[in-house]
Amino acid sequence: MRAFSWVLGVLLASAPRLTSAQTCAPHVAGGVVVTEGRGGMGARLSASPQGIAVTWVEQRPYANRDFRGASGMASFFYGRVVERQTAAPRGAASLLFDQTAPYVAGMGPALAQSSDGRIASVVCTCVGGSANTQCEATTLVGTPAFGDLRPRTRQSSVCPHGPLAATGVGANLLVASPFPDVDGVRMYGTAVGGLQDVALSGEIDAPTMAAVGSDQALYVRRAGGAIEARLFDARGNARGRPVVLSSPRNQVGAPFALSLGESVLVAFAQRRGRDPWKIHFATYRAGGAVTHADITTGGQPAMAPSLAPSTNGCVALSWTEGTGRTTVARAGRVCNGALDASTAAQLSQPGIEAGDSEIATDGAHLYAVWQELSSARGGRAELRVARLGCR
Numbered sequence: 471m472r473a474f475s476w477v478l479g480v481l482l483a484s485a486p487r488l489t490s491a492q493t494c495a496p497h498v499a500g501g502v503v504v505t506e507g508r509g510g511m512g513a514r515l516s517a518s519p520q521g522i523a524v525t526w527v528e529q530r531p532y533a534n535r536d537f538r539g540a541s542g543m544a545s546f547f548y549g550r551v552v553e554r555q556t557a558a559p560r561g562a563a564s565l566l567f568d569q570t571a572p573y574v575a576g577m578g579p580a581l582a583q584s585s586d587g588r589i590a591s592v593v594c595t596c597v598g599g600s601a602n603t604q605c606e607a608t609t610l611v612g613t614p615a616f617g618d619l620r621p622r623t624r625q626s627s628v629c630p631h632g633p634l635a636a637t638g639v640g641a642n643l644l645v646a647s648p649f650p651d652v653d654g655v656r657m658y659g660t661a662v663g664g665l666q667d668v669a670l671s672g673e674i675d676a677p678t679m680a681a682v683g684s685d686q687a688l689y690v691r692r693a694g695g696a697i698e699a700r701l702f703d704a705r706g707n708a709r710g711r712p713v714v715l716s717s718p719r720n721q722v723g724a725p726f727a728l729s730l731g732e733s734v735l736v737a738f739a740q741r742r743g744r745d746p747w748k749i750h751f752a753t754y755r756a757g758g759a760v761t762h763a764d765i766t767t768g769g770q771p772a773m774a775p776s777l778a779p780s781t782n783g784c785v786a787l788s789w790t791e792g793t794g795r796t797t798v799a800r801a802g803r804v805c806n807g808a809l810d811a812s813t814a815a816q817l818s819q820p821g822i823e824a825g826d827s828e829i830a831t832d833g834a835h836l837y838a839v840w841q842e843l844s845s846a847r848g849g850r851a852e853l854r855v856a857r858l859g860c861r
Contacts, residue, residue, distance in 0.1 A: 492813065492859060492860060493802075493812070493813050493814070493815040493859055493860060494788075494801040494803065494813050494815045494817075494836070494858045494859060494860040495817075495859050496838070496856035496858060496859070497557075497857040498557070498857075499819075500819045501557065501817070501838070501854035501855055501856030502552070502556070502557050502558050502559070502855055502856065503852050503853070503854055504524055504550055504552065504559055504853050504854065504855045505526060505548075506548075506563055507852075508528050508850065509528060509529075509852060510527065510841070510851065510852060511526065511527055511528075511529075511825070511841060511853075513525070513526045513826070513828055513839045513841065513853050514580065514828060515581070515828045515838070516581040516583045516589045517589075517835075517837050518583055518587035518588075518589060518833075519587055519833055520587040520611050520612040521551055521612065522551065522553075522557070522830075522832065523552075523581060523589045523610040523611050524549070524839050524853070525549045525550075525579040527547055527548075527579070528545070528547075528548065529543040529544065530543060531543060531544065532544045532569075532570075532571070533570075534570065541572075544568075544569040545567070545569045546565065546567065546568055546569065547566040547576060548563040548579075549563065549564045549591045549608065550562075550563040551610055551611060552837075552855055554832060555857070557837060557855045557856050564608070566579050566591055566593050566608055567595060573598030573599065574595065574596075574597055575629040575631060576593060576594070577595075577647060578591070578593035578634050579591040579593050580592045580593075580633075580634040580636035580645070582607070582638050582643045582644075582645070583638045584612075584616075584640070584641050584643065585638060585684065586612070587611070588609060588611060588612030589612060590607040590608060590610060590616050590636075590643060591607070592619070592636040592643070593606055593608070594606075594630075594634060594645070594658075596629035596630060598628075601625055601626045601650075602623050602625050603623070603625075603626065603630060603656075604624075605619045605647060605658040607645075607660070616660060617660050619643065619645060619658040619662070620659065620660070620662045620663065620664070621658065621662070621664060621665050624665060626650045627650060628650050629650065630647055630649065631648060631650070632648035632674045632675075633648075633674070633676070633677060634647055635677035635678050635690075636679060637679040637681055637687050638681060639685060639686065639704040640681075640704065642659060642660045642661040642704050643660045644657065644658075644661070644679065644702065644706065645657070645658040645659055646689050646702075648674045649667050653672060654667060654668050654669040654670045655667075655677075655689070657702065658706070659704065659705070659706055661704045668702075668706075668708045670693070670700070670712070671694070672693040672694045674691055675691055676692045676725060677691040678690050678691075678724075678727045678736075679727060680734045681729040682701065682729070682732065682733070683732050686702065686704070686709065687701075687702050687704070688700070688701055688702075688727060688736075688754055689701075690715070690725045690727045690734075690736055692722060692723075692724060692738075695721065695722065696716045696722065697715040697716040697722050697725050697736065697752070698713070698714055699712065699713045699734075699754055709756075713760065715738075715752040716738065716750070717740065719742060720742050721740060721741050722738055722739070723739035723773050724739075724774065725737065726738070726776050726777055727777075728779070730779070732755065732756070733753055733754060733755045735751060736751070736752045737750070737765075737776070737777050737787065738752075738775065739773040746769075746771040746772075747771040747772055747773045748764060748765070748766070748767070749772050749773075749787070750762065750763070750764055751764075751765060763807035766808070766809060767791065767800070767814075768791065770791045770792050770793075771791070771792065771793055772789045772790070772791050773790050773791075774789060775789045776828040777829070778829045778830050778831045778836060780831070780836070781861060782805070783805070784804060784805040786803055786804075786829055786831070786836050786861070787801065787803070787804050787809065788800065788817065788827040788838055790824060790825065790826055795823045795845075797823055797824050797825075798818045799817040799818040799824040799825075799826075799827040799838075799840040799841075800814060800815065801814070801815060801817055801827070801836075801858060802814030803860055815858075815860075817840050817856065818842055818854075819842060822842050822845070823843040824840055824843070825840065825841030825842070826840070826841060827840035827841075829858070831861060835857050835858070836861040837855065837858065838855070838856055839855045840853070840854055841853055841854075
């Protein structure tokens with residue numbers, strides 16, 4: 471009897487265990503609030519073996535009473551480092567940009583990670599009148615600190631408006647800022663020697679960037695109802711012609727780009743006519759054909775995808791699911807162009823409207839940040855961070 475029990479124990483120990491820890495559910499239910507009670511939006515997340523960093527944007531009335539009559543709200547950019555095991559914040563948030571007046575423009579904060587695991591937040595600022603733009607990288611994780619982004623200061627006809635895109639290219643950073651004088655981008659970076667302005671057709675909308683190998687980057691944006699990609703080298707020089715990644719006659723959402731070594735996986739939501747929104751993958755290879763895959767996440771509309779590398783050639787995917795006030799943030803693993811339903815889990819708390827999410831991995835664990843919108847009158851939208859059970 472003891473021998474049988476011993477054999478049975480060995481068999482049970484060696485059998486694969488399908489537990490809830492293998493799903494993409496948060497390690498701590500509901501995650502940890504990373505914002506500081508003032509609300510938050512536009513979260514960005516980056517993770518490496520050296521640490522985990524999250525940035526966000528807050529908006530509130532101008533602090534200076536001389537500007538309280540101005541239309542709009544003042545923007546404040548924050549960054550924070552969280553613990554790897556618990557995702558609990560490590561110290562107070564750092565103020566990266568403080569909009570002191572309506573004519574002070576701030577773009578960012580974009581996060582970029584170099585090949586050695588350093589993580590920087592990038593913010594570009596411009597003061598109206600002089601229209602001088604300066605971009606700076608604040609090293610949040612790792613040493614040594616990143617050097618200056620060049621060109622240091624550049625004057626335009628007016629201050630640029632719109633979001634930044636940034637990425638690590640090898641040990642360097644590359645930043646694409648809107649170019650106000652014509653439609654296009656102005657490239658800044660630690661390896662950029664001088665001014666690099668690249669004309670593009672159409673406005674800069676929802677840009678993202680990811681490294682291609684160790685010396686190039688793919689700049690992706692939504693333009694004219696399509697998802698368009700353009701290759702750049704580490705010095706900000708354009709390489710080749712733009713490539714359209716989306717299908718014609720489809721509506722498209724904001725793209726997310728993930729480096730897979732010599733290729734880039736771009737995820738975005740798309741739909742045709744009144745069909746539900748669905749997640750689409752487009753894989754870009756320099757000099758090669760773009761490959762496509764539709765990802766089935768269920769019967770509800772799916773939007774706002776984010777990606778992170780996973781094990782066994784898979785990727786982790788997070789998305790916003792549902793419509794109106796019933797939206798939730800979810801995550802799961804995609805292998806061979808299909809979502810593994812056994813890994814899918816809800817990130818956001820039940821019964822609370824969720825905004826966009828973003829995921830990242832440090833190689834050992836997967837992390838997520840997402841927005842939850844309070845249903846209370848006057849309540850704020852706070853951001854939560856969690857370590858996930860899958861990777």
